[in-house]
Amino acid sequence: MAEAAAEQTNVSRRIAVVLMNLGGPDSLKAVQPFLFNLFADPAIITAPALIRYPLAALISVTRAKMARGNYAKMGGASPLGPETRAQAAALETALADVLDGEVKVFIAMRYWRPTSEDTAREVAAFAPDDVVLLPLYPQFSTTTSASSAKAWTKAYRGPGKSHSVCCYPLQAGLIEAHAAAIEGAWAAAGKPDGVRLLFSAHGLPQQVVDGGDPYQAQVEALAEAVSARLGQRWDWKVCYQSKVGPLKWLGPSTLECIEEAASEGLGVMITPIAFVSEHVETLVELDDDYAAFAADLNISRYIRVPALGVRRAFIDGLAEVVVGAVNREAAPAPGSAYVCPHRWSGCPAGEAREGLGL
Numbered sequence: 001m002a003e004a005a006a007e008q009t010n011v012s013r014r015i016a017v018v019l020m021n022l023g024g025p026d027s028l029k030a031v032q033p034f035l036f037n038l039f040a041d042p043a044i045i046t047a048p049a050l051i052r053y054p055l056a057a058l059i060s061v062t063r064a065k066m067a068r069g070n071y072a073k074m075g076g077a078s079p080l081g082p083e084t085r086a087q088a089a090a091l092e093t094a095l096a097d098v099l100d101g102e103v104k105v106f107i108a109m110r111y112w113r114p115t116s117e118d119t120a121r122e123v124a125a126f127a128p129d130d131v132v133l134l135p136l137y138p139q140f141s142t143t144t145s146a147s148s149a150k151a152w153t154k155a156y157r158g159p160g161k162s163h164s165v166c167c168y169p170l171q172a173g174l175i176e177a178h179a180a181a182i183e184g185a186w187a188a189a190g191k192p193d194g195v196r197l198l199f200s201a202h203g204l205p206q207q208v209v210d211g212g213d214p215y216q217a218q219v220e221a222l223a224e225a226v227s228a229r230l231g232q233r234w235d236w237k238v239c240y241q242s243k244v245g246p247l248k249w250l251g252p253s254t255l256e257c258i259e260e261a262a263s264e265g266l267g268v269m270i271t272p273i274a275f276v277s278e279h280v281e282t283l284v285e286l287d288d289d290y291a292a293f294a295a296d297l298n299i300s301r302y303i304r305v306p307a308l309g310v311r312r313a314f315i316d317g318l319a320e321v322v323v324g325a326v327n328r329e330a331a332p333a334p335g336s337a338y339v340c341p342h343r344w345s346g347c348p349a350g351e352a353r354e355g356l357g358l
Contacts, residue, residue, distance in 0.1 A: 013101030016128035016160060017322055018119060019088050020148035021136045023109025024071075024078025024279055030112065031068045035060035037111040043147035070284045081109075083277040083309060084136065087318075090310045094319040099326075101129075110148045116155040124158025131160040132325050134318065136276055138174055139218035140167035143204060163325040169218035170225055173317020177308045178222070179229040182271050185305040195267040195301050196235045198257050199223040201274035202281060203240035203249040216250055223273055235266070238273070241290075242281050254286075258294050267301025268294065276308045 025034040039045055039056035047055065071077060084107050092105040104126055108119040123131060133152060135145040149164060156162075168174060182197065201219045209216045223238045241254040252260075254270065261268045270290070272282050286304050294302040308314040 013130075014126060014128040014160075015095075015099060015101060015103045015130045015132065015322075015326065016123045016126055017091065017095070017103065017105045017132045017134055018123065018152065019084060019091070019105060019107050019134055019136055020145070020152065021080065021084050021107065021109055021277070022144070022279075023112035024080035025112060026077045026081055028068050028071060028076050030077075031071055032060050032064040034112050035063055035067060041111070041147055043143045043150075067280075070280050073288065074280065074283055078112075078279055079283065080277055080279045081112075083279075083307075084109075086310050087136070087277070087315065090315045091318050091322070094315050095322060098319055098323055104128075108148065108152060110144075110151060116148070116151040120152070120155040120158065123156065123160075127158070128160040130326055131156070131158075131162050132322050133162065133164045134322060134325070135165060135167070137274070138167060138171070138222065138276065139169050139201075139215050139274055141204065141208075141215035142213050143208060143215075163328070165321055165325050167214075167218060168317070168321050169222045171317045171321060173313045173315075173320065174308075175222070175225050175229050177311040177314035177317065178226045178271065178273065180313060181305050181308060181311065182226070182230060182269070185271075185303055186269060189269075189301065189303045192267065192301050192303075194265070195269050195303065196237065196257075196261045197227075198254060198261075198268050198270045199226070199236065199238045199273040200241050200254045200270050200286065201238065201272075202242050203251075203253070205245075205247040205249055207247065209250065219274055226273070241285060254290060255293060258290060258299065259297060262294070262297040262299040265300065267299055267303070269301070269303040269305060271305035272307050276314065278307045278309070282307055 023034070025031045036056050039059045040053055042049075042052065045052050045055060088105040088107050092103060095103045095105070106119050106123055107114055108116045110116070114122075133149060135148060137144045137148075140146070145167065186192075186195075199219075199222075204213065204215055220238050223236070227234060227236050237252070237257055239252050239254040239257040240250040243249045243253060258268055270286055272286070275282055282304075291302050291304070
């Protein structure tokens with residue numbers, strides 16, 4: 001009888017998994033309001049609201065025409081929404097095999113639909129016993145994961161014990177998926193020699209990292225782990241893309257690394273190490289803008305590795321993170337050997353790490 005009761009408890013348990021992502025405009029008309037939402041976020045522009053909102057309005061207007069042109073190249077909308085929905089569906093299927101009870105995966109976009117407010121209502125209606133907040137940013141940053149988590153905390157008033165995943169930069173499935181994607185792209189290109197592997201991540205202003213943000217350290221730790229998984233054949237570097245504005249950003253830039261490789265007579269193979277989905281920074285910036293830059297330099301080879309998408313190793317890795325998170329608080333995700341050095345004051349796992357003796 002006790003076993004039957006325990007089984008009934010497991011079956012009735014409801015777990016909501018909230019995938020947190022950036023979001024992207026779902027039409028050309030949505031580009032300007034999407035940009036406004038982005039630049040109105042205090043995690044992006046830290047000025048007081050009286051300054052930030054007018055500035056966000058100005059930036060969204062001035063950048064809208066160019067941005068619409070970029071999204072037009074992708075069919076008039078960002079692919080991030082469909083890609084995230086595909087990842088959510090794949091993760092829900094994977095979790096059905098490893099968790100008892102009813103598991104449902106939701107999506108909360110930071111700057112477009114479905115918003116945290118939209119998804120919070122859906123999750124509350126689901127009435128979960130547990131809510132797992134899972135960022136689709138493997139590396140923690142105050143500008144991404146922290147901003148999404150803050151928006152969710154403000155929006156959600158429903159039931160369920162909350163379990164926040166801080167980051168998973170060295171999750172085994174993540175490493176395996178990146179390595180497999182790189183090896184696949186290299187094989188598809190004919191396994192050329194004389195190619196430098198560039199791990200390209202979205203950049204950040206240097207002052208953000210200097211203020212304690214662990215993003216750069218986690219990006220570089222993942223690149224090191226993927227390189228080790230690939231073996232010794234690769235000449236590789238970490239670089240950063242997508243710089244905007246006059247501030248000093250993380251370096252070296254991806255453009256600088258392409259130029260350096262060309263000057264040494266090398267081709268490049270670029271893999272998006274911090275993006276798990278295709279979007280404007282991969283399909284336009286890497287595939288069009290940077291490819292054209294490389295062609296102007298007469299570079300020998302320009303190969304772009306696809307984002308992880310729904311690769312089985314990646315999705316299974318996310319499932320492992322979710323399973324572990326239900327039984328563990330906001331420490332680094334299970335399956336990850338990475339622990340932020342104590343100097344990274346921006347990492348929210350610090351207090352949990354102290355309590356767990358990590």
